[in-house]
Amino acid sequence: xxxxxxxxxxxxxxxxxxxxxxxxxxxxxxxxxxxxxxxxxxxxxxxxxxxxxxxxxxxxxxxxxxxxxxxxxxxxxxxxxxxxxxxxxxxxxxxxxxxxxxxxxxxxxxxxxxxxxxxxxxxxxxxxxxxxxxxxxxxxxxxxxxxxxxxxxxxxxxxxxxxxxxxxxxxxx
Numbered sequence: 001x002x003x004x005x006x007x008x009x010x011x012x013x014x015x016x017x018x019x020x021x022x023x024x025x026x027x028x029x030x031x032x033x034x035x036x037x038x039x040x041x042x043x044x045x046x047x048x049x050x051x052x053x054x055x056x057x058x059x060x061x062x063x064x065x066x067x068x069x070x071x072x073x074x075x076x077x078x079x080x081x082x083x084x085x086x087x088x089x090x091x092x093x094x095x096x097x098x099x100x101x102x103x104x105x106x107x108x109x110x111x112x113x114x115x116x117x118x119x120x121x122x123x124x125x126x127x128x129x130x131x132x133x134x135x136x137x138x139x140x141x142x143x144x145x146x147x148x149x150x151x152x153x154x155x156x157x158x159x160x161x162x163x164x165x166x167x168x169x170x171x172x173x
Contacts, residue, residue, distance in 0.1 A: 062109035073099030076124035079137035084117035
């Protein structure tokens with residue numbers, strides 16, 4: 001089965017903060033949500049879609065700004081994950097340590113920034129339930145309907161509910 005960049009589709013389910021950014025700085029994005037609900041959170045997600053990922057912006061969002069995913073790792077200490085599409089395969093990089101303490105996060109972020117990909121997603125985990133310290137936090141990938149899906153969730157999903165949604169054929173993608 002041939003996989004193409006157009007077959008890589010992004011799906012993120014989030015109960016609280018989910019932000020897709022183009023050319024805004026991470027500090028500007030953080031100003032969007034200062035409400036009490038956003039101050040209490042379980043995880044943080046990041047995503048970008050572009051004709052070509054702008055390396056400087058990706059590095060700012062993931063590593064360098066005050067509200068970078070790396071810095072948010074200080075309060076989301078149960079692992080991290082980054083995903084992007086490289087050529088014909090999705091690339092998912094993960095770490096068990098918090099992003100701000102794991103040098104592999106920096107290497108992965110730099111790899112994503114220089115990848116030339118069209119889609120990038122990231123996650124830092126603050127475990128609300130289930131196992132903590134697992135070596136495989138979001139994003140996860142799945143091939144369905146000849147499309148690659150990168151997905152994550154913020155909050156608690158039951159296995160049966162997630163499986164039911166994954167099997168659902170009522171949606172056209």
